[in-house]
Amino acid sequence: MGGWRDMPAEALEQQYSPSRWSRRLGSDAVIQAHMAATAAGTRRARAGTRTALHVPYGGGDAEKLDIYLPADPAGTFPVLLYIHGGYWQSLSKEESGFAAPPLVSRGVALAAVGYDTAPRGHMDAMVLQVRRSVVFLAKRFPAARGIYLCGHSAGAHLAAMVLSTDWTGYGVVPDIKGAVLVSGVYDLEPILHTYVNDALNMSREVARRNSPLLCVPAAAPAACEVLVAVAQHDSPEFRRQSQEYGQALRAAGWSVSMLDLAGVDHFDIVEKLSEDSYVLTQVILNLISRA
Template sequence: MLQWEIMDKDELERQYSPRQWSHRMSGDEVINAHVTSLKAGTETACNITQTLLDVPYGQGEDEKLDVYMPCITSAECPLLIYFHGGYWQFLSKAESGFMAVPLVSRGVAVVAVDYSIAPKGNMDLMVSQVRKSVVSIIQQYSHIRCPSCGHGPLYRLVTVQYHSSDQREIALHNSPIQLLQQLKVSSATSEIVVAVAQNDSPEFRRQSEDYFNALKSLGMKVTFEDVPNTDHFNIMENFVDSDYYLTQLLLKMMGKD
């Protein structure tokens, strides 16, 4: 039996509530500070980049993306695709341009993707939209590298409380760790980084370790980064800093070190 299966409802909820594990401030404060930080970073990105906003990647109302491009671009300019977190319930592409702040100066474009968050969107819809966005971006920029980055270390979604067997089944078939056997990517060419915050919950950290080990067992080129002095929120907020370890790692992966 897995550890999460023997937890009572209150403990399970505590383990999967990232705001309760920050050492910097209270739960409400860390959420408010997180949103403020992301908005400020995105505003800065809008001021220093060329932007293409609300670019459709599908027919749905929420199927749009924002592109942040260096002021001077080249045909080989790499492009990073970013998928925001928010526990499927909040945040959007409007707060997701912050990663462009240190990247555009190194000749990297950033694409922030929107999808239909709950309650408007269900998990099947969200996953289909994410897949659709990637296909659209790769079709348009097939000549350059398009790595992706996302926020939220839930790789086994059935650990979250669901109210019906249908919801549980949806969570199961959309769990990243369940989908690994379907990967068609060459382990020789794909590089994956699983990063977790030092002050994330034990369950979030365990899920990240399990996912890393599952990828490694398949022969994928994967590394595990345990980022010191961070929680679930500033592990992403710090991407506005060009000297941040994960920023430097990202640039290295794109050949921009």
Template sequence: MTDLLVHKLAEEAALPRTQLDVDYNARATVTVDRFDEIMAQANAISQKALAHYATFKDVIYDELSQQKLDISGTVAGELRPAFIFIHGGYWKALSKEESSFMAGFLQAHQVASVAVEYTLVPQASLREIVRQVRASIAYLWQHGREHGIDPNRLYVGGSSAGGHLAGCVIAGGWQAEFNVPDNVIKAALPLSGLFHLAPIANCFAQEWLNLTSADVKALSPAENLSSQGCPIIVAYAEGEAAGFKRQSIDYHQSWLDAGFKSEIFEIKGRNHFDIVLDLADPDSLLGQALLRLIADNPS
């Protein structure tokens, strides 16, 4: 990271708790009715997509935790690129069941999709959640061919806490332990993510995360950039809470400063929760950006 970015992140972490509580309260950016409507819509689209396109359901990817993933859009006798989506929910809510909304759209373009489950806080620490998500990538690298996935064409994305976890997947320093190559992920699309955890450790989310200073350093994607970063597209919603906007902009800049490829989009007319629905829309800016990210970064 540049000295300027380090300074900016340190300044943010030092903001008063009352300010950070506002800046990272995504839930306060929409009404209760709108939130419920978005969640119902995401679930309905995902369940319909799973019913039509799921090819492998509830695949155990990690023997230690027994966590599972769903694979959609594969075809017998063919290896397809795969977009791996990691759900949000501040690491304590939601599941893979609401996370296959892009399956139909991608299947139409010969791209498989994978929805990853992980143990939620407080049943697991954030360190364990990160380990599980990285284990899902290792599983797809090692066993993807058994499920119609080309392990040399893995792409990752996620929203909110899932954006953080996608950042942890493209961070450096973990790949050797999991026996995967440093470039196991060819490109990434983090949405409304959290990439520096110091402000999170100083706001209301610390009540369930219980992050130590060592956790903050080890689990912040912005502090653990890979030596060979893949191309990324960072996106956030126009109606985003201020902290999520700042983190997206700073992460994009840190990627550029490291000499890697990054684009950034503010998605107009969307909020922290409904931005993901654009991944089900082939005509949306985000949907087209995802297709381009995959097409432009083959194995």
């Protein structure tokens, strides 16, 4: 059968260490550069945009949103929820506003969500927090022209779990028109056998029930377009996971596009969302404008 189950432990660790696949910088340096770039981009976005910062969507310390608002005061704009990566254990909303300027300038609000990262947060709780943040946005902006999700790495996993939500008990069905999943992990079982699970402490049961690949719902009647994006310099395992999840969504009737971005790695594939001319920025804007 082959696949990740047959990999030696050391090879599996390498496959799930995205920083070891960058061609730009060494493993530690690319992570530091990513944190610096996203933090600086977020500071610029806050300085140049109308914002509502630290808006609570729940009672927990981390349960807050930073909302970057376009000029339209009526609230009839589309809202994009950005869900940060960091392997469910680092980064925060403080580094998650960098993509706002190109969106806000074209009339799209960006909301950056905070959630309890590990070890304080556990996987079930993180998934629930992000789902509740989507419900909060649906209620806060009832006139919004749709909600869009954009998640990177662990954030792409959380966005994919939002797509699998049964909204029956939430009091509202959010109008999710699109999702952009960037360099994500959609099957958590391989993670159990790597260093990543040291902080997450997931059991096989927790990993399976929180694996989007294992809980793909039939496509909702309302159109929701999903873009699954991956970097040329993502690891073969990350690239495989993206391919398999995209195929699983398509098989379940979802409208799916795959985008393989040349010349970028696991980190600058999203850092460049601060740039108007970047191909993924343009793809996101086109996705929103088509709805």
